[in-house]
Every structure is written in structure tokens, then in C-alpha cells.
Amino acid sequence: MKREPAKPTVPCAACDGEGISGEYVPELCGEGEDQPCGACNGTGNVELPCKYEVCPQCEGRGTSSAYLGAFTSEDWRELDDDFKEDYLAGRYDRACEACHGLRVVLEVDRARCPAPLLNRYDEIQQEEAEDRRMRAAESGWGYDSGYGF
Ligand SMILES: [Zn+2]
Ligand SMILES: [Zn+2]
Numbered sequence: 001m002k003r004e005p006a007k008p009t010v011p012c013a014a015c016d017g018e019g020i021s022g023e024y025v026p027e028l029c030g031e032g033e034d035q036p037c038g039a040c041n042g043t044g045n046v047e048l049p050c051k052y053e054v055c056p057q058c059e060g061r062g063t064s065s066a067y068l069g070a071f072t073s074e075d076w077r078e079l080d081d082d083f084k085e086d087y088l089a090g091r092y093d094r095a096c097e098a099c100h101g102l103r104v105v106l107e108v109d110r111a112r113c114p115a116p117l118l119n120r121y122d123e124i125q126q127e128e129a130e131d132r133r134m135r136a137a138e139s140g141w142g143y144d145s146g147y148g149f
Contacts, residue, residue: 005099005106008048010120012040019044048121049112055105057098064096 011017015037036042058064065087076084086092095101108121 003100003102005052005102005104007106008050008108008121009045010048010117010124012037012044012046013116013120014039015044017044046117048117049109050106051109052104053107055096055099055103058096058103060103061093062096062099062101062103063090063093064098065090065092065094067094067097068092 012019015021019037019040019042021035021037037044040046054060055062057066068087071079079087096103099105108118110118113121
């Protein structure tokens with residue numbers, strides 16, 4: 001199976017991300033039956049128009065050591081020589097988290113995206129970026145790298 005980059009989506013406004021229509025359509029539903037939301041086909045999410053872009057996290061390499069965090073020059077001086085050598089040789093690289101090794105990501109095609117969806121999408125992106133910052137601040141750098149340094 002060919003893997004595809006995740007499509008950018010926003011929660012469906014018509015059903016509030018539930019995927020279920022509140023509308024009762026006698027011809028379609030039995031008594032008290034939930035109908036899938038027509039606006040999102042029952043998925044709860046609406047896909048945005050999108051286009052392929054070279055992955056910004058790994059710059060199209062498909063692997064990245066960004067999970068280790070960024071080193072300041074002071075951090076770097078204190079690191080073990082063996083580690084530095086391996087790091088520079090890319091031995092700590094993992095499949096890139098942003099593109100899962102696919103080298104491309106699907107970015108919202110802002111020119112084709114209706115403004116209300118785009119605004120919602122930007123809001124969600126901002127909230128997620130804020131979440132990531134909070135988590136990064138709590139965990140500090142590198143401690144969850146799994147390499148025990
Ligand atoms: Zn919906
Ligand atoms: Zn990537």
C-alpha cells in the first residue's frame with residue numbers, strides 16, 4: 001500500500017466534528033436514527049484544497065534528527081566525541097516526523113481554500129503550535145530521546 005501524506009483537514013462546521021447530522025430526514029432515516037453529516041460524509045472532518053510541498057522539517061531528505069532538539073554551541077562542546085561523530089554522520093536520523101519519510105507534505109493551497117476554512121485551519125495550527133511549545137518547555141530538550149544521554 002502506498003502511503004500518502006496526511007491531508008490538511010478542519011473539523012466539520014456543519015456537524016461540529018461529530019460526523020452526524022442533526023437533521024431528521026424522514027425519507028432517509030428511520031425513527032431516531034442518526035444520519036451521517038452530508039457536508040463531511042460522516043467523517044467529521046473537511047479536507048482543504050492542498051498541494052505537495054517539499055517537507056520543511058527534513059528539507060526533502062525523509063530523515064531528520066530534529067527530535068533530538070537543537071544544540072546550542074555550549075551543549076555541543078559538552079557532548080561526547082563519539083556521539084558528535086555519529087550525529088554528524090546522520091546515524092541518529094529517524095524517519096522524519098513531519099512527512100514520515102515521504103519527503104513531501106501536503107500543504108494547504110491557500111489560493112484555492114475558502115477563507116472561513118482557512119481561518120479555522122490557521123486557528124487550529126496556532127493552538128497546536130502553542131501546545132507543542134508548552135510541552136517542550138515542560139519536558140526540556142533531549143530527555144525523551146531514548147538514547148540515555
Ligand atoms: Zn459534518
Ligand atoms: Zn520530512
